[in-house]
Amino acid sequence: xxxxxxxxxxxxxxxxxxxxxxxxxxxxxxxxxxxxxxxxxxxxxxxxxxxxxxxxxxxxxxxxxxxxxxx
Amino acid sequence: xxxxxxxxxxxxxxxxxxxxxxxxxxxxxxxxxxxxxxxxxxxxxxxxxxxxxxxxxxxxxxxxxxxxxxxxxxxxxxxxxxxxxxxxxxxxxxxxxxxxxxxxxxxxxxxxxxxxxxxxxxxxxxxxxxxxxxxxxxxxxxx
Numbered sequence: 001x002x003x004x005x006x007x008x009x010x011x012x013x014x015x016x017x018x019x020x021x022x023x024x025x026x027x028x029x030x031x032x033x034x035x036x037x038x039x040x041x042x043x044x045x046x047x048x049x050x051x052x053x054x055x056x057x058x059x060x061x062x063x064x065x066x067x068x069x070x071x
Numbered sequence: 072x073x074x075x076x077x078x079x080x081x082x083x084x085x086x087x088x089x090x091x092x093x094x095x096x097x098x099x100x101x102x103x104x105x106x107x108x109x110x111x112x113x114x115x116x117x118x119x120x121x122x123x124x125x126x127x128x129x130x131x132x133x134x135x136x137x138x139x140x141x142x143x144x145x146x147x148x149x150x151x152x153x154x155x156x157x158x159x160x161x162x163x164x165x166x167x168x169x170x171x172x173x174x175x176x177x178x179x180x181x182x183x184x185x186x187x188x189x190x191x192x193x194x195x196x197x198x199x200x201x202x203x204x205x206x207x208x209x210x211x212x213x214x
Contacts, residue, residue: 020134031076031210035140036194040212044139 006063008037011055016060077132079210084124086203092117093196103165107185110192144209152202159194166190 012022019037023030026047035041036051043051052059075083096113129135167190171183 023134023136027136028140029078029134029136031074031079032138032140041078041140047139 003039004042004063004065005039006036008033008051008062011057011062015055022051022054025054076141076210077128077135078137078144079207080128080132082203082207082210083124084128085121086200086207087199088117088120088124088172089196092120093200097193097196099180107188110188113192144206147209148202148206151205152198155201156194156198159197163190 003008004027009034011017012019018052019033023033026033027050028043028047032041046065048059052062055062092113096109167183167186170186
């Protein structure tokens with residue numbers, strides 16, 4: 001089953017950002033950030049772009065699509 | 072409770088309120104009284120209790136955000152509730168028809184009306200509880 005993986009946890013650690021701070025910056029709950037980090041929830045395109053903007057990196061550096069990866 | 076989002080807290084609050092009001096109604100034989108007043112009283116009680124519970128939760132929660140994941144989970148809950156309601160509708164109507172055919176209750180307007188009221192009210196209550204539980208399960212599964 002195809003799936004998304006992401007590097008949000010690493011990017012947050014690099015910028016000393018908490019899950020709550022990221023959640024506030026992109027307008028979602030902390031629980032949603034946790035679900036995204038754990039690859040249990042795939043965010044909308046809009047939220048994905050917002051996350052990339054917060055970290056000032058290209059979208060593909062935050063999210064990678066892996067065909068055949070089980071979610 | 073600290074790790075729960077505002078939406079999850081409201082769902083747990085709803086579930087508790089629903090169980091507190093509906094369990095006595097269905098399991099303490101209150102519905103057997105076959106009274107419109109009992110149904111109206113139960114509906115009034117759930118509305119009052121929900122207002123109180125949700126007000127407390129809102130006052131105790133700092134981040135009251137609803138995001139895209141909440142909306143998706145809400146839709147999943149509504150789907151589960153709707154499917155339950157449709158299924159129970161068919162079963163409930165079939166049971167009413169079966170009982171009336173078997174002569175379990177006399178068919179005259181008032182009596183059948185109250186039976187319908189009880190059956191439909193029961194279906195709405197069960198569907199609502201299924202909707203709430205489905206949403207809680209979705210939150211737990213995704214976190």
